[in-house]
Amino acid sequence: MLYVDNVVGSSLSVGGQYRQLMQAIGSSRKVFEYAEMPPSSSMAPQNKTALKTLPLTELKGTVLFRNISFTYASRPNEPILRGIDLELPPGKTTALVGASGSGKSTISALLQRWYEPDAGQILLDGVPIDDLDPRWFRSLFGVVPQEPRLFTATVWENIALGLGPLNQEIAREGLNLETIDVDSVSQLVREAAEAADAHGFISALPEGYDTMVGDVRLSGGQRQRIALARALVKRPRFLILDEATSALDSRTEAAVQKSVNAYLKQRFASCLVIAHRLSTVMDADKIVVLDKGRIAEEGKHQALMRKRGIYAKLVRGGGGRGMLR
Numbered sequence: 091m092l093y094v095d096n097v098v099g100s101s102l103s104v105g106g107q108y109r110q111l112m113q114a115i116g117s118s119r120k121v122f123e124y125a126e127m128p129p130s131s132s133m134a135p136q137n138k139t140a141l142k143t144l145p146l147t148e149l150k151g152t153v154l155f156r157n158i159s160f161t162y163a164s165r166p167n168e169p170i171l172r173g174i175d176l177e178l179p180p181g182k183t184t185a186l187v188g189a190s191g192s193g194k195s196t197i198s199a200l201l202q203r204w205y206e207p208d209a210g211q212i213l214l215d216g217v218p219i220d221d222l223d224p225r226w227f228r229s230l231f232g233v234v235p236q237e238p239r240l241f242t243a244t245v246w247e248n249i250a251l252g253l254g255p256l257n258q259e260i261a262r263e264g265l266n267l268e269t270i271d272v273d274s275v276s277q278l279v280r281e282a283a284e285a286a287d288a289h290g291f292i293s294a295l296p297e298g299y300d301t302m303v304g305d306v307r308l309s310g311g312q313r314q315r316i317a318l319a320r321a322l323v324k325r326p327r328f329l330i331l332d333e334a335t336s337a338l339d340s341r342t343e344a345a346v347q348k349s350v351n352a353y354l355k356q357r358f359a360s361c362l363v364i365a366h367r368l369s370t371v372m373d374a375d376k377i378v379v380l381d382k383g384r385i386a387e388e389g390k391h392q393a394l395m396r397k398r399g400i401y402a403k404l405v406r407g408g409g410g411r412g413m414l415r
């Protein structure tokens with residue numbers, strides 16, 4: 091009976107593995123298909139000579155959305171953004187708020203050039219971003235998405251991954267990622283973890299930075315802080331936080347905000363925050379309120395509250411629970 095049990099158990103497990111293997115083969119086929127797709131004409135290599143980079147030492151970092159309109163190709167009858175005029179001032183934090191589906195994440199996607207606007211232009215220091223080399227341009231961004239993914243690897247590897255193949259800021263500091271030694275990367279990883287307020291809990295894990303993600307149960311907030319460290323390790327000039335601190339309790343969020351703000355100040359980096367929580371956006375230098383694809387209001391928290399417009403309504407709609415609903 092024991093042998094039979096053994097044979098049945100093993101056969102079932104082989105069956106499961108086979109299914110997973112087939113799924114993985116299917117997914118990898120898709121990955122290669124996408125990787126081999128030719129880039130859209132504005133990013134194609136034949137235009138490379140025309141694609142610019144800006145000297146980092148002179149980069150101010152003013153981002154301007156000028157009359158941007160956008161519709162997703164899959165929903166041609168549903169314009170998402172209409173005539174957006176928006177300035178992200180350098181070294182400042184701009185918060186995007188608005189009802190769910192109002193187009194906040196779409197603005198962040200356009201800024202990273204995941205899509206091309208239907209009309210209007212996005213400018214960096216006065217240069218249209220489509221004239222800039224996309225690899226160079228994207229290397230300036232550190233992004234924490236709504237649902238960050240951690241890989242089955244050590245915490246250290248999960249953070250170091252953010253360094254990416256092309257990193258101007260690191261190169262500018264005399265470090266070459268091709269020849270950099272492990273100790274220097276560890277130093278960068280640790281600094282990023284500190285800036286994300288993650289060093290404390292990582293050090294308390296059974297094997298510290300060498301702990302395998304997957305071997306320990308990390309809370310949603312801990313995962314978000316590792317993802318934040320991954321975004322900060324490349325020393326971005328622009329940090330995009332899309333609901334990046336939503337899983338943190340308010341005390342931890344305040345601590346994370348404090349250390350991220352210190353980072354932004356030290357590096358003169360700009361930050362774009364998307365959030366539904368009042369405490370996340372309240373102290374932003376500028377709050378931009380989106381409503382049905384348009385900018386309805388902008389200003390600082392107090393001024394917007396006095397205005398008693400959409401923002402004040404969103405704050406009150408949270409029913410005192412600190413949510414913007």
Ligand SMILES: Nc1ncnc2c1ncn2[C@@H]1O[C@H](COP(=O)(O)OP(=O)(O)OP(=O)(O)O)[C@@H](O)[C@H]1O
Pocket residue numbers: 162164165170188189190191192193194195196197
């Ligand atoms: N890839 C896509 N293809 C088609 N429609 C999309 C796509 N991504 C988003 N949308 C639609 O665009 C609209 C705006 O979405 P977006 O994610 O920008 O809103 P949001 O303000 O960030 O919302 P939330 O606060 O819920 O994250 C929504 O109606 C959404 O369904």
